[in-house]
Amino acid sequence: MIPRVGHAPEAKRRYTARPGAYAILPHEARFLLTLQVADRLDVQLPGGGIDPGEQPLQALHREVLEEIGWRIANPRKMGVFRRFTYMPEYDLWAEKICHIYVAKPVLQIADPIEEDHETLLLPADQAIDALGNDGDRLFLSRYISMGSG
Template sequence: MIRRMGMPPQKNRTYRLRPGAYAILPLKSRFLMTAQVTPEIDVQLPGGGIDPGESPMHALHREVMEEIGWRIAAPRRLGAFRRFVFMPEYDLWAEKLCTVYVARPVREIAPPTEPDHVTLVLSASECIENLGNDGDRLMFQRYLALLT
């Protein structure tokens, strides 16, 4: 069973399954993150939805490039969680199935192309303090626990 994070689903809502791939990207002693800056600042693990017919690995590489402009290598699965949320950019109630990987940042290629996203480089404590959802924070803390 995959752990639910955040609010339980509302009984009167229909949710569409939206699988996604996300990355923890250690860069020396810091971490690459993305912030969606509108409608308010939301710090997130880079990544996003897996398009129909797309593999999780392809989606992970594409989404990281779109959101922070970096190429990555050697992704390995850390875990997964689910969230029931409204996605205003798609006008969609979604059951987000979020699979989180740890990958090695290789090189910055370009600025983010995803609208309203900026790249952040944060310390571990800044990540824990600022990540905008409990699932991202849980996976990040799980990663840090593996290091000790």
């Protein structure tokens, strides 16, 4: 069973499964993150939804490039969690199944392609505090506690 992080689902609400791939990206003693500047500010691990027919690693590379403009290498899966949330950009209540990877940022080749996204580079303590969901904070904290950050 995939562990849940964050709020329990509402019993009478229908949720749509939304698998996604997200990356912890250590870079020069800091971490690359994405800031979504839509209805509200939300700092996230770069990544996003896995499209139908797409493999998780394909989605990870695509989403990191779209959200922060970076190419990555050597992704290693760290774990998975699920969270229940409303996604206003899709008008959707979702059970997000979040596959978390650690990867090496190789080269920034563009500005963020995805509308309403900006790239952040924060030291570990600020990155943990800034992240907008419990699952992202949990996995980044675990990564740092392993002495890797």
